[in-house]
Amino acid sequence: MLLTDPLEALHATFGFSAFRGVQTDVVDRVLAGKSTLAVMPTGAGKSLTYQLPAVMLPGTCVVVSPLIALMHDQLRSAQANGIRAASLTSVDTDRELTIERFRGGELDLLYVAPERASQTHFRALLGSAPISLFAIDEAHCVSEWGHDFRPDYRLLRPLMDAFADVPRLALTATADAHTRADILTQLGIAEEGLIVAGFDRPNIRYAIRHRESGTKQLAQLLAEHSGPGIIYAPTRAKVERLAEQLAATTGRRVLPYHAGLDPQVRSANQAEFVSSEDMVMVATVAFGMGIDKPDVRFVAHAGVPKSIEGYYQETGRAGRDGDPAQAVMLWAAGDFAQARRFLSDVEASRRAGEEARLNALAQLIETAGCRRAVLLRHFGESPPEKCGNCDNCLEAPGVADVTQLAQKLLSAVYRTGQSFGLGHIEKVLTGAHDDRVIQRGHDQLSVFGIVTSEEVHLLKPLARALQARGSLVPTEHGGLALGGDARAILKGEGAVMIVVPPRSERKLRRGSRGAATGAVNPVGDPLFEALRSLRRDLAETAGVPPYVIFHDATLREMAQLRPGTLSAMGEISGVGTRKLEAWGDAFLAVVKQH
Secondary structure: OOOOOHHHHHHHHHOOOOOOOOHHHHHHHHHOOOOEEEEOOOOOOOOHHHHHHHHHOOOEEEEEOOOHHHHHHHHHHHHHOOOOEEEEOOOOOOHHHHHHHHHOOOOOEEEEOHHHHOOHHHHHHHOOOOEEEEEEOOHHHHOOOOOOOOHHHHHHHHHHHOOOOOOEEEEEOOOOHHHHHHHHHHHOOOHHHEEEOOOOOOOEEEEEEEOOOHHHHHHHHHHHOOOOEEEEOOOHHHHHHHHHHHHHHHOOOEEEEOOOOOHHHHHHHHHHHHHOOOOEEEEOOOOOOOOOOOOOOEEEEOOOOOOHHHHHHHHOOOOOOOOOEEEEEEEOHHHHHHHHHHHOOOOHHHHHHHHHHHHHHHHHHHOOOOHHHHHHHHOOOOOOOOOOOEHHHHOOOEEEEOHHHHHHHHHHHHHOOOOOOHHHHHHHHHOOOOHHHHHOOHHHOOOOOOOOOOOHHHHHHHHHHHHHOOOEEEOOOOOEEEOOOHHHHHOOOOOOEEEEOOOOOOOOOOOOOOOOOOOOOOOOOHHHHHHHHHHHHHHHHHOOOHHHHOOHHHHHHHHHHOOOOHHHHOOOOOOOHHHHHHHHHHHHHHHHHO
């Protein structure tokens, strides 16, 4: 029998006593048959907003998702909650059974990829049974303004128009105002159907540092943070190199993931990460969108991401369970130089937008203010000036007006012919009697020796900042040339401010408010560890990741409340009817032992 009360269905299915954030607004619209675009941050429970209506409405909810791994991850979690779910993908071997279950009205959820959803024979299949809802996950993929544009998403509108009476629910975590408007248009959703939750993820601590020795800095991060983690590297070669080095130096289980690996190896590495409680994955950005793993404790970037949207989505894979998590970016000026070179290969119609994205990323990196505030303002919010949980808020950096020094540096680059690297330019500016400087007559230039001893230590951070903003650009042979607003700076048409880096590497302070260490068992409770051990055994037997059984937060509540009956166990957040029936007795027995 279908449940008609959303709160009753929420508790019975997921074990929650209340909705979070805008979940109730989205669910109410879906149950009323109204099409909706919901923009909700990662970890806010987007999948619940279609899974719950799927068990309450007659018919099947068709979920369009971009990655098979993401579908199967959500499939496992849905099935563990007693939801009748299946997928039609190229790797599924039960295709005929799934079609039979769909036609027989035995499915609440049917997951498909956009490539399949746009095919004529799939439209014919949907006409053979009642449809309750179309749910389009990662909906930013439909927009050319989105950072993961997928042309097949553009073909979804005709499919859904063929079932005009079926409501549509589009879901995304990362969409600025321009992208949101495009999604509404492309999917045929009225403006009044837009629901935007706040983008803030207060449990994530953001930190951005200059990359001095990337491997050592990442090894330190692994030493400071237990639990699963993801490290994003820009190339396949760097992924493999970092994975090998970190595994050798840290003693942690560290594996690589990229599209060039043998498919079986890639699949095995991903499966191990999903099931692990302490493994680290080094990967290209292709990894992650398909991972619905809630207990990732840190995400690190070994280079600059492609955009703020990409950075927000990638860092959002940390702390989906709401527990404290860490996001660290290590960057170098060369990252921006390479990114600006790639801009020349972008279609002319998209180049301005991509350049704006890169400049916004440079602003995030170079800010002396709150990182979170820069992020949230990018998505149209008006956050407080300080969040108290990013590196700049916890330890405010210095800021220097280096306009005159910038003019000296840019002038030296120009007068030496825009073909030398920073090392040579620095020697000219500091008046070094270097053979190469003298041979080229650069000791006779007006810029020779014009930088004072008090200014010298600012040259490298200034050069990094100017390269990040595009005022300095690399030449084909490794030199530096003027670019962007360099000539305006030389004319004195604007001030140049830079963040003054600390003399030594900053470490995140432990024990401060919102600490990012995220200890799974902060009080060292032996009952909690026993419950985790049982969860691990049950997960191995069931062939699912441990978090599919219960999240850490649920186990902590069990350890704290120590329920003595199944009824009391059922009142704990995250313990739904199906999970109580399947595993309640086992966990109750462990509680009674303690």
